[in-house]
Amino acid sequence: MKSLRTHESIDYKMQLLLATFISCLLLGNLLGSKRIEIFGIVTSVGFFEYPLAFLITDIVVEVKGKEATKIFVNAGFLSLCIAFFFVSLSTGLSPSSTYYDNEAYTSVFSNSLRLIAGSLTAFFISQRYDIWVFSFLKHKTKDRYLWFRTNISTIVSQLIDSIIFMFLAFYRVTPEVNAVYILRMILPLWILKVGFSLLDTPLVYLGVRWLASENEKPGP
Structure with a gap:
């Protein structure tokens, strides 16, 4: 009975993480056409959602493994x-009088259509790379140094994501937005x-401990 309750608890936690993950992707794209400044840096408001998405995949791949995390990536890709x-359909239909x-x-x-198209490409490539690097480092470090693995995988993946997404989503959206x-x-x-x-990084540790509770303990 305890084993069954533990399994149900873990499944419920995974469902919560998946719902949060997909929500971040959709909101980041639907809201992301607005540009803002953070510490003088011009960025999309989608900036707030994507770090959380990468954080979630790092938590899941640490506790549940690469194959389980691919389900998140595939579900996110499908949602986009x-x-x-539906955004294409909604904007293409003639309005009522x-x-x-x-x-x-x-x-x-x-604008959201272009963001979603750019995000589809950037997301699929960067998330697949993130999972691969994290799993590779997890094997090489023998499940140790979680702080190192999560930061290296996320930092490189975020660079890949930024390059692909920014060019596909914003290049020539206005005349001044050129390659430079x-x-x-x-x-x-x-x-x-x-x-x-x-x-x-502390949130990754907290998330791993929360998901791994009554299952397995995270590495140091």
Whole structure:
């Protein structure tokens, strides 16, 4: 009976993490067309959601392994494909004569379409790389040095994600957003992501201990 309760508890935790993971991906894309400044660095408001998504995959791959984490990545990819389809459908349908905000609606969500398309590519490549690097380092370190593994995998993966996403999502969205402008956005943005990755290291430990409770203990 205790074993059954433990299994149900772990499954419930995985469901919560999966729901949070997918929510971060969808919100990051649907809201991400707005650009803001953080410490003088221009970025998308989607910046807030994606570090959490990488944090979740690091927690899952540490406790449940590479194959379980691929389910998260595949589910996230599918959710973005579904979002792309329905955003395309919604913006393409002719509005009712009683709906007066179609121009604004189309403008906002057409930008989201480009963000989702860019995110689909960046997400799939960077997350697959993140899982591979984390698993490789986990094997090489014999399950030790979680702080090292999570930061190295996330830092490199975030750079890959930033380069692919920024060019696909924002290149020539306005005339001044050329290749040089994008590159100037990527470097400080990546440095900012590195800072957030280092800061959320304690959260990785907490998340691993929470998911691994009554199952297995995380490495030192």
